[in-house]
Amino acid sequence: MIQLHNVGLSYQPEAAALSDINLKIPKGDFVFLTGQSGAGKSTLLKLLYAELTPTRGQVLIDGQNLTRLSRSQIPLVRRSIGVVFQDYKLLPNRTVLENVAITLEVLGWGQRDIGKKVFHILKRMGLESKLNSTPLRLSGGEQQRVALARALVNDPKILIADEPTGNLDEENKEAILDFFKEANNRGTTVVVATHDRRVIENSHRRVIRLDKGRIVDQGRIVDQGETGSAPEESAEVADDSTQG
Amino acid sequence: MTAPKANAMKKTTKPAGAVRPKLAQEGFFGRSGYFFARALANLRQNVFVSVVTVGTISLALLIAALFLLVYVNLEGLANGWSDKVQITAYFDKEPAPLAVAALKTTVKSIPGTKSVTFISKQEAESRLRARLKGQESLLEGVNADVLPASLEIRLDREHRDNFAVTHYVAALKKVQGIGEVQYGEEWVQRFNTFMNFFRLMGLLLGSFLTIAVLFIVSNTIKLTIYARKEELELLSLVGATRFFIKAPFLIEGVLQGALGALLSLLALAGCYFAFLHNAGSFLGVNPAGAGLSFLSPLHLAVILGGGVLLGFIGSLTSLRRFVNV
Numbered sequence: 001m002i003q004l005h006n007v008g009l010s011y012q013p014e015a016a017a018l019s020d021i022n023l024k025i026p027k028g029d030f031v032f033l034t035g036q037s038g039a040g041k042s043t044l045l046k047l048l049y050a051e052l053t054p055t056r057g058q059v060l061i062d063g064q065n066l067t068r069l070s071r072s073q074i075p076l077v078r079r080s081i082g083v084v085f086q087d088y089k090l091l092p093n094r095t096v097l098e099n100v101a102i103t104l105e106v107l108g109w110g111q112r113d114i115g116k117k118v119f120h121i122l123k124r125m126g127l128e129s130k131l132n133s134t135p136l137r138l139s140g141g142e143q144q145r146v147a148l149a150r151a152l153v154n155d156p157k158i159l160i161a162d163e164p165t166g167n168l169d170e171e172n173k174e175a176i177l178d179f180f181k182e183a184n185n186r187g188t189t190v191v192v193a194t195h196d197r198r199v200i201e202n203s204h205r206r207v208i209r210l211d212k213g214r215i216v217d218q219g220r221i222v223d224q225g226e227t228g229s230a231p232e233e234s235a236e237v238a239d240d241s242t243q244g
Numbered sequence: 245m246t247a248p249k250a251n252a253m254k255k256t257t258k259p260a261g262a263v264r265p266k267l268a269q270e271g272f273f274g275r276s277g278y279f280f281a282r283a284l285a286n287l288r289q290n291v292f293v294s295v296v297t298v299g300t301i302s303l304a305l306l307i308a309a310l311f312l313l314v315y316v317n318l319e320g321l322a323n324g325w326s327d328k329v330q331i332t333a334y335f336d337k338e339p340a341p342l343a344v345a346a347l348k349t350t351v352k353s354i355p356g357t358k359s360v361t362f363i364s365k366q367e368a369e370s371r372l373r374a375r376l377k378g379q380e381s382l383l384e385g386v387n388a389d390v391l392p393a394s395l396e397i398r399l400d401r402e403h404r405d406n407f408a409v410t411h412y413v414a415a416l417k418k419v420q421g422i423g424e425v426q427y428g429e430e431w432v433q434r435f436n437t438f439m440n441f442f443r444l445m446g447l448l449l450g451s452f453l454t455i456a457v458l459f460i461v462s463n464t465i466k467l468t469i470y471a472r473k474e475e476l477e478l479l480s481l482v483g484a485t486r487f488f489i490k491a492p493f494l495i496e497g498v499l500q501g502a503l504g505a506l507l508s509l510l511a512l513a514g515c516y517f518a519f520l521h522n523a524g525s526f527l528g529v530n531p532a533g534a535g536l537s538f539l540s541p542l543h544l545a546v547i548l549g550g551g552v553l554l555g556f557i558g559s560l561t562s563l564r565r566f567v568n569v
Contacts, residue, residue, distance in 0.1 A: 051481065072485065079483035089478045093289040105282075106484040108275065150482070 001027050002048060002158065002189065007057035009043060017043045018213045021057065025191065027157075030184045031219070032200050033193040035210035041193035042086065044210065045160050048191065049081045050074045062157070079107060082151030082188075084161035088143050090135035090150075096122065097131045100150045107154060121149045125179070141172035148179055152188075159183050161192045165199055173199060275491075283495035293468045294500065300464040301504025301551060302511065304457040309512045309547050311453055313539055315446050320537070322439055329404045329432055331397040333416055336423040338365050338393040347421065351395060354415045356403030361396040365389060392423075406436050458554070465497060465558035466565070473566050480567065490563050494556060501555020505548045513538070 007021040018040045025031050033041050046052040047059050050066050059066040061077060069077065082103075090099050097118055104114045122128055125145040135143055144164060151159060159180065165173040177199060184190045194200065200207055209217040287294045339347055348360045363371070368391040376382055403412060409432055413425050469476075479489045516538050539547075 049481065075480070075483045075485045077483075078481060081483075083481060085481075089474065089481070091475055091478065102479065103482050105278070106479065106482050106488060 001025070001060075001062060002191070003058075003060040004044075004047070005058045005060070007047065007054045007059060009047065009052060009054045009056075016213050018047075018054070021215055023208065023215065023218070025189060027062075027189055028184070028187050030180070030190045030203075030205045031192070032203065032205055032207045033191060033210065034195055034200060034207055035216075036195065038212075039210040040213040041195075041210055042162050043213075045083075045162050045191065045193050048158070048160055049078055049083055075106075079154070080157045082154070082156035082159045084144070084147050084151045084159070084164050086162040086166065088135075088147040090143060090146055092134060092136055095132045095134055096127060096138070096146050099135065099146055100153055103150055103153050117153060118149075121153050122146075125149050140167050141169070141175070144168060144172065144176060145179075148176065152179070152183055155186070156188060158189045158191065161190075163194055163196075164192060165194060165196050177203065275488075279491040279495055282492040283499060286492060286496050287499065290468075290472070293471060294496075297464055297468050297500045298504045298507065301461050301501055301554060302507035304460050305505050305508035305547055305551055305554075306511050308453050308457050308550075309508055309539070310515070311450065312543060312547075313512065313516070315450070316539065316543065317537065318442065319446075322442060323401065325435065326401070326404050326439070327398070329399060329409065329427070329435070331399070331409075331413065331416065331425060331427040333395045333397065333419075333422045334392040334424045334426075335394065335421050336392075337421070339421055343421075347395070347419070350419055351397060351416065354412060356399050356408060356412050358398040358400040363394045363396060365391050365393050368392070368394065395422075404432070404436070406433055461554045462558040462561060465500075465555070466562040469493065469559065469562040469566055476563075476566050486567055489567050490560075493563055494559050497555035497559030498552050499555070501551040501553065501558075502548065503551075504555070505551025508551070509544060509547060 002023070002025040004021045004023040007018060007023075008016060009018040010016045021044065033044060035041055043052065047054055047066075048061065050059075050069070053067060057067075061081075064077060066074075066077065091102075094102075097115075100118045100122060101114045104117060109117070119128065119131070122131060125148065127142060127145055127149070130138060130142060130146075135146060138146065148161075148164070151161075161180070164176055164180075168176065173196070180190050180192060181203075206219040207217070208215060208219050333351070344362050348362060351357060351360050369387070372391065373380065373383060397416070399409065399412065403409070409427060413427060416422060416425055476489055480486075
């Protein structure tokens with residue numbers, strides 16, 4: 001469960017990036033965070049994996065208040081959250097295999113287990129032939145899948161993605177979204193920030209809309225059993241997104 | 245997909261590898277193998293940056309080592325000269341042979357005495373004759389009685405400065421039977437002024453050089469770590485602890501420092517055996533006498549340890565700036 005209570009964040013004294021954010025995302029939910037550029041989507045996501053600390057309010061992940069954690073406790077929280085960064089953050093001088101393995105190395109897995117697990121997930125992503133390539137030799141879609149593999153390889157409780165379909169063609173967008181759905185079906189809570197209207201329309205999931213750092217639409221919280229079928233909401237989203 | 249289908253999928257699909265393998269032991273020693281392997285892989289994967297760092301460390305240490313080599317040799321040379329600080333104490337009357345031993349013991353008991361040699365009137369005359377060889381006519385009619393008997397005294401290294409020599413001479417003059425005392429006062433003063441100046445210059449140059457080496461090496465390491473700040477950032481975002489992030493970088497720093505120091509010592513040995521080794525004969529000084537020698541094992545160990553320490557401290561201070569997890 002992700003909970004934000006009266007969260008506000010200001011980079012500068014008189015310019016609030018986020019204000020009065022109250023939000024609940026139940027465990028196992030699949031949520032889209034949308035809004036125009038500069039609406040505060042990325043900032044809100046950064047609060048969830050403690051890259052930023054709110055100037056006001058509280059952020060709770062599974063009951064743990066991130067704003068009260070010590071510096072040494074933050075890594076432990078991050079280990080249960082997979083993040084697909086907007087700029088992928090792949091290390092150019094490491095191979096695809098090594099890039100994905102980082103997540104498991106941090107957890108202290110042995111090399112043999114890491115090799116098996118990484119190969120397994122990269123095979124699922126269709127990247128088994130690229131194990132020893134460096135990221136710069138991959139296409140945009142392939143790089144995105146490597147970033148996703150790195151985020152998912154340790155079966156995180158929460159998956160966060162910032163504009164994951166930004167530079168991808170339709171085919172790659174579909175593939176990436178399928179991986180998100182697959183992870184969600186396994187019980188992972190998924191939070192995706194996007195301004196891609198078509199992605200939202202086709203997914204029929206809860207949509208939270210941000211505007212100028214405030215939540216302007218919480219979206220309907222879909223019951224676990226309803227996941228994947230919310231026709232009324234999809235119509236609503238289509239309407240909303242035409243405005244946004 | 246309908247809701248029941250989704251539910252069915254939830255039940256049937258098990259996360260692959262959900263059963264996590266046993267974690268490796270925490271702490272440095274539990275994971276030292278991983279940290280060393282990662283440090284070596286980092287060196288391999290960042291060849292250019294590693295070569296630049298090792299090259300900078302070895303060049304900086306080579307300059308420092310060359311300075312040390314020159315300083316140590318000059319100090320050795322100067323110490324050789326200081327052996328010439330000799331005091332001659334003349335007797336008013338030649339002491340009886342039996343009294344000589346007692347006098348020598350008295351003089352030896354004065355703090356700072358290294359050696360005492362008795363020169364009898366006879367010996368003084370034969371020395372003079374030896375010096376004036378070929379001009380013996382000058383000494384016609386001169387007998388041994390004209391020359392005074394004396395004690396030639398050498399001081400140990402700690403008692404060769406102006407103050408100690410004056411103090412020593414005052415004590416010597418109190419010994420019964422000793423008349424005049426000569427010790428080349430002006431020469432001793434000039435020599436000691438030169439030595440003090442030389443040591444001060446050495447200290448100043450050495451300090452500047454050390455600061456320059458520290459500055460160059462720490463900045464090079466800082467730049468190399470800055471070039472990899474994305475890696476540091478990513479590691480922290482996937483949940484690595486500060487220690488986990490820093491350990492491989494610190495090992496890398498130590499390896500680079502040690503490698504740089506070894507290379508600098510090899511280059512120093514190369515310079516020494518190719519050129520400096522023979523510098524004594526170029527300068528017209530006897531190499532053995534002048535003490536133009538290679539650095540002692542202690543000095544070599546200090547340079548090697550300095551390299552390791554530079555790599556470690558340089559990495560540690562730079563990481564502090566970039567790892568804010």
